[in-house]
Amino acid sequence: MRRIKEYQVPLRQRPPKTGLGKPAVHDSAVKHVTGRARYVDDMIMPPGVLHLASGASTCAHGKIKTLDLAAVKASDGVVAVFTRADVPGDIDVGPVYAGDPLFAGDTVEFVGQQLFTVAAHSYEQAQRAVQKAVVEYQPLPAVLTVSTALAQQAFVLPTHTMQSGALGADDYRRAIEAAPQRLCNDVYMKGQEHFYLEGQVCLVCPTEDGGVHVHTSSQHPTEVQKLVAQVLGLPIHRVQAEVRRMGGGFGGKESQAGALACTAAVVCYHTGRAVTFRLPRREDMERTGKRHDFLSRVEVGFSERGEIRGIDICLAGKCGYSPDLSEGIVDRAMFHADNAYYLGPARVVGHRCKTHTVSNTAFRGFGAPQGMVAIEATLDDIARRLGEDPLTIRKRNLYRPGFNTTHYGQKIEQHLLPDIVGQLENSSDYWRRRAAVTEFNRHNPFLKKGLALTPVKFGVSFTATHLNQAGALVHIYTDGSLLVNHAGTEMGQGLYTKVAQVVAAEFGVGVESVQVTATRTDKVANTSPTAASSGTDLNGMAARDAARQIKQGLIEFASTHFAVPADAVRFADNRVIAGTQAMAFAAFVRLAYLNRVALWSSGFYTTPKIHYDRQSAKGRPFFYFANGAAAAEVIVDTFTGEYRVERVDILHDVGRSINPAIDIGQIEGGFVQGMGWLTTEELMWDAQGRVIANSPANYKIPTAADVPPVFNVALYESANAEATIFNSKAVGEPPLMLAISVWSALRDACASVADYRFSPPLDPPATPERVLDALDAARAHVGGEAAATADREVTK
Template sequence: MKHDIITDAKKSISGAVHTDRRHDSAEKHVTGRAEYCDDIAEPQGTLHAYLGTSTVAHGLIRSMDLEAVLAAPGVIGVLTAADVPGCNDISPTGQNDEPVFPVDKSEFHGQPLFAVIATSRDAARRATELAKIDYEVLPHALDPVSAMEAGYPHVTAPLKLERGDIAPAFDSAKNRIQGRMTIGGQDHMYLEGQIAFAIPGEDDDVIVHCSTQHPSEAQHMVAHVLGVPSNAVTVNVRRMGGGFGGKESQMNLFCAVAAIAAKKWNRPVKIRPDRDQDMTATGKRHDFVVDYDVAFDDSGRIEAVDGTFAARCGYSSDLSGPVTDRALFHADNAYFYPNVRLTSRPMKTNTVSNTAFRGFGGPQGVVAAERMIEEIAYALGKDPLEIRKANFYGDRNDGRLLTPYHQEVEDNILPRLIGELESSSDYQARREAILQHNARSSILKRGIALTPVKFGISFTATWYNQAGALIHIYNDGSIHLNHGGTEMGQGLNTKVAQVVADAFQVDFERIKITKTTTEKVPNTSATAASSGSDLNGMAALNAAEQLKERLVAFAAERWNTEPETIRFHNNMVEIGSELVSFNDLVRQAYMARVHLSAAGFYKTPKIHWDRAAGKGRPFYYFAYGASCSEVSVDTLTGEYRVERTDILHDVGKSLNPILDKGQVEGAFIQGMGWLTTEELWWDQTGRLRTHAPSTYKIPLASDRPRQFTVKLAEWSENKERTIKRSKAVGEPPFMLGVSVFEALSMAVASVADYRECPRLDAPATPERVLMAIERLKTRE
């Protein structure tokens, strides 16, 4: 009977894990009451900063005349490299190649050269235009191919992954295809732009409010440029209006400028670039040029792969090393390569330094893998899905489970996922109907594709796989939760609070979720790599378990009972034969001087990585997914639309199914946009021309699939001991958008009776689709 009471009680608390719970700030988001960095009340005397930027892609700075700038109305002063009191470098990897302001050379068009500090943002912005800068213009390279041809260096050491022996495999292969694919970049297009607000304190102290995914790094960078210890800098983040990786390292510049100015003039300083400057001065998803060589047998099974992944990294290293590493980690996607060699080429270019973006290089690797599958399918006249299935990772019985980086794929559920989606989406019948339609229709062509995703979860920089949390229980029974993760709309705070509510068996509403601050949880990792819930959820659970242990020990002594008889449920605590409210237990524990605060900690087990050897277990586990998309293409214009998409995605045992479905939906649309409409374009002078929503096209509501079905694999449960056996959901579903790209390819291939791979480059804009159609027609 006691067991039944406890079980029923557990079901009755609000906000328990594995249940739908709306985002804790949802109502605030839609009503406008959610407070962001720009909503913080400005103290009297607040100053505003704006960046003055370079007008050449590559050149020596002969002179910089700022007299007219200083004389402009409202201007208090300017900042240049000479005004940086500490180290003039904000490189996130410590390579000393990313100055706050350059000393004598501009390395990309739009590079910040100085900052104007004025009494208003408008005054600062107008004053930047008055600068007179004389350059000695130097030759520039804007893309990885031209950079390689010009002999530009790598921004960081390349990586090679190798297993087996590709030479004899290629020599003996019956079939072999070589090709090149260009994969475009992507702007983050977060709703809230970059912003930092610094308030000076006494001695070395400064408080920085900002929109960053990595408060600890912002803290360290500000301390670095100010020449003060990290304990003098406090970084606060309540929420972000989107991040997607664009606020992992790119916020360093804005925090540094605001903090330097605040300490120099001893007044609060805010910096908020407009959208144009935000897009020109901050990094994006890396463009890649992939050269591939694949050998395969007559059944379509891959025998050898050789791939070189050259990336447009920009003028500095930023995070390009780990981004290009992860591209290689995912160049297999779901497929076993018996013999493989993968090499990265992180190229320096005279463009803004590219950075983290949802998937962190993984999507570019996945697209390359799918291109090779597609090449094989068209060469053999087979359905690409048949080739995909033939190359899936296997099991210990067939030995097909070792990745190019020598980690075994132990939890492969793709055969079941693909099988279920193939059935529920009616793929085979629809594909046959599309083939018949295309044979009859000369103008409107259709295409369909079902593509898989296998995505590794963990930071490949092993030391980032740690997290902290802090929980206070106040003597009235209310709970204060703080952790090192940042909320950017993904629902992290909601999930972590659910974990805590479930641990104490109290209602979600009892828990106060507070801003992320370096004052409470130190040395945190970025909220990135899809690890937010995994890391911070476990850290919070660790803190909750410490507190429960203390409360149980107190209750066992106070009520003279065994600890094993004490149970938390439904805002109550069962102590032997008594039921005591959670509030009452906490109050009595406080009176008995029980410590009601705990710092939790978690580090991911099992992972290790030897970059020099190209071997290890960089990922704790894999997340899987599958999507089936159907498109219609107008062969006269190249325009197209997505008719239908069906998704089945693996999130393990979901912490919050409704939030996870929202993440899958959003990730798919963003991934689809990257591969179809979002095009970055630089002119010959190195100036970014797609620098605003007027020139850069993200997907609209009208671009979503006409029929859109998203389901979670409810039967899945993480085999590893993650938080409540869940799986990460931030990045893996981004690559589900590849199904749209592959469906477009089928529609284009139909004009030549599917005899040739169209070799679409990404993004597959209507222009590129039309050119591919015309190219195939001329070969008929």
């Protein structure tokens, strides 16, 4: 059974509701399920469109000795072949730092690096032609693992350190050494494939002024626009990028879409023809970046009550061959290495490791999940050392008054988590179930249950301060309909619907009166990516700003026209009410137009209060924190390591929800995606640096069968204390980390084999094989203790 608060009744059975705080239907929901939602590859292609396929390196690191493309050019249907020499402008398409050449030069640095591209009359002809290239390499030494990169000090960017403590640079070391208890742990977290339904794709069309129009599946159309302009050597205004929707993004389309668009643009530039470029799934999985692998090393000192006294955390991210977005990703892992806990004197070090693998990139959570896993593993280990329940130890370390400053200097101003954890503790019946799980494990040698309750504190804002801005346009037409265009992109998360609700609420009309149109760089310029869970925060406020400017002009007009004070003018129920007089909204709009009142405006918003000084590693990088907690129960087969998630309870803080139905959908989806990362989704590479987890056949994402049969989701009722849109909170990324509860529950089940006196290592993803290894480690610990006891008895 599933309980979703009071929103259990299917939407189609409820009367239509509009406005803020109501579960309005996703604007494309019907189109999604009927197949009418148009993605880039569904567009009617222009006459003479060319199809691309690219040839890629099969060597992780080496010099190109031979690149013979004669057979490729002679292949059926091939129009032209393009290489590095054909790029008219800048060859580098790195999103932040240089290091990402559009085509490889003399040296290749990962398997899958683009060498050339083929333009053909059909997709199939281009794919066949690519296979005919003759390439020879002189192999060079390749760094393929984080441990090798650390040993060689191979980094794509400098190491960064955050530190807290009142007594100086070594405060954390003194605190650890003075603590009554100490322990160390290492956790290696593998990455994650985005596995969006719509792969990387674009359509580039020439324009009459010598520029290009790019239809792209990208979370960052302005970056696509800028990179295409640089590659073609054009001013930015000659390039327009457009995004109506994506079939999923999850961060994989924040920076990765740029190279496809730039490649297609080069072909368009030379041929004067429309060009489409779509990566087949296998190539998409091999050639585009993923969630970073992370190695965490933690040394912690703690009291006999399990309270952290001092901690040293090292986080090493597997960045791949270039920086991409790794600076911000490793930074966010460092920012979230505390999760919900006061660390005391602390040092957190972040390494950005260079490897000869595809350059890893943004993924939902943007490094925060890896930082949180490191500290949650540590809390579990402390609990096992002391013989306490992990929830007890977690509660003792939560941020609270007097213990409320992070290791990067930001004060936690609201302490919601003790209440959230307490409410979930009661609603999930944690302690009764803990007793039942312990009793079950005592009497069942072959099946073991596990239970865990873990919190999440997620900082909301781009940590690159300049990205925290957005613009929007709002138009009202003379029939009373409204059109909105803003800087955010829609990838299924319901951003367009929420922004439409915001604008509808400002004018007191139904949300069906508002149309949100495709994001375009020639309508709202210099857009930030739709990422960092900030889409509604930024674009909702920008759209509201535009709406309020129009509304103010309408109020002034109504006040004069109806001879009433301005504060007597209201917009509600599709009407404009001026004192005792009322007029239908559409009729009033026509009246305003006839009296030359402006019916459109632009809006702009920047997030206040945020700053971060990288030199001192101190500041307030986050406007606010979103909070939540999840309790998960699992059952494990000790013979095979196979397991099942039996029940999950979630209480999540979204502030005042703009759209509860969408928010709950995001919570459920984020949790399941996080559960996939931590349990079944295993990225595999061979010894030559090739991705071998490159299809649904060998990479297991969660399915409907993996969703817990009991999945209770509730929203925590608390308005955001900060002045966000409708006092709501971000909901895109934070729920993913609630899935850490499943991983901790699996460790709990394995620990039961050693009577909870040992915390077995279990690196994510916790596949059945790894669970079996953890069970074996727990059994070995019991055997070792028994042997030690026997030795002591003999000695006596």
